[in-house]
Amino acid sequence: MTVRRLAVLGSTGSIGVNALDVVSRLNREARGPRRDVWGLSAHRNVTLLQKQIKTFRPKAVVADAAVVAALKEWARPRFPNLQVWSGEEGLVRLASHPSVDFLLSSVVGAVGLTPLFAALKKGKTVALANKEALVVAGDLLMAAARRHKATVLPVDSEHSAMFQCLPIPSADGVRPLGLKRLVLTASGGAFYRHEGSLDEVTPEQALRHPTWKMGRKITVDCATLTNKGLEAIEAHHLFGVPLDDIHIVIHPQSIVHSLVEFVDGSMLAQLSHPDMRVPIQYALTYPERRPSPVKPLRLEEIRKLEFHTPDFRRFPCLKMALEAGRRGGLLPAVFNGANEVAVQSFLDGKIPFTGIPRVIGAVMRRCAERVSFPTLPDIVSADRRARQKAREMVESWQQSREVPCLS
Ligand code: MG
Secondary structure: OOEEEEEEEOOOOHHHHHHHHHHHHHHHOOOOOEEEEEEEEOOOOHHHHHHHHHHHOOOEEEEOHHHHHHHHHHHHHHOOOOEEEEHHHHHHHHHOOOOOOEEEEOOOOHHHHHHHHHHHHOOOEEEEOOHHHHHHHHHHHHHHHHHOOOEEEEOOHHHHHHHHHOOOOOOOOOOOOOEEEEEEEEOOOOOOOOOOOOOOOOHHHHOOOOOOOOOHHHHHHHHHOHHHHHHHHHHHHHHOOOHHHEEEEEOOOOOEEEEEEEOOOOEEEEEOOOOOHHHHHHHHHOOOOOOOOOOOOOHHHHOOOOOEOOOOOOOHHHHHHHHHHHHOOOHHHHHHHHHHHHHHHHHOOOOOOOHHHHHHHHHHHHOOOOOOOOOHHHHHHHHHHHHHHHHHHHHHHHHHOOOOOOO
16 A cells, blocks of 8 residues: 655644644545654644654654753653654754655744755655745745645645636646636634724734634734735745736635636636635645545535625735735745734734734835845845844834834
């Protein structure tokens, strides 16, 4: 029987946990190849990582440097052959290891970039849930994938939907034939129906997503609509479609995960209940489809599917993300770095919800140097500068209550 050896980066996060659930179920089926979990990486959730080690018996694990000593001590008597690595170096080692042929990258934020390049350079199949990596370095990543004949499969539900509707495999950087535009759907996030000002809304409120259960950073990104901006940039890179041909609609039911419009006026959509195991499993079994535990869709129970235009004024992060994507160069990295700091500062109670776009806007104005074809070191340093500026902005905000203006 064929065995596929997987590495899951970010295995204790929401996507990682769902992915391991999918793998267990696929392995219980008699048909199809077996999927061996060769490696796992987690940040600091050692308790869950230990559980996953007991269940999946990986050959290697990576954890944050702060917890790696304790993890090694725990593993030594129980799993003497388990290799325990740490930090970015460990992630690169795991992602590019010759024993791994399929990488699921579901770490959050720009930290996933270097391990991703390492895997693509080895021509591996990469299922990509780490959208920030494509946002900051999409041109370089897709070029590396083409050069080394690596395959990039989308895991984000919207991009999986587009991928399922497109007639040819994507990720070759060529716009699919007959395609008019991509229609990206958004749930609208926690505040789509919120009346009145967003100045006083709390992190608890922002973390209440109406339809999807996900990690904290992405849930806040949904509430600001930043997530949709990042996803538009992600789609632009994955499918070779310019941002002006990516149309965003609010679809509060989260049943239609995105659509593809063709030049003859036809539209194809992918529908399912909002459950990440659908796109994760499709990436794992592509081009096949296998049964899944996800509840079948009963359209007569759903009855109503709505689509609305997003409110760009109320959610300025969306406009700024699209602007960054259109201008390209280093701006997507600047936007993303500033956003990661701003979101964390909001979650820590340092700035209000409406402070997130203000911090991002101010950082974008200060770090707007034009570099048309940035290299990876250019991107890494732009990301660092944007984070630094964002931190300074948050600090001065806390000290003086001086609010950067949003122009
Ligand atoms: Mg998504």
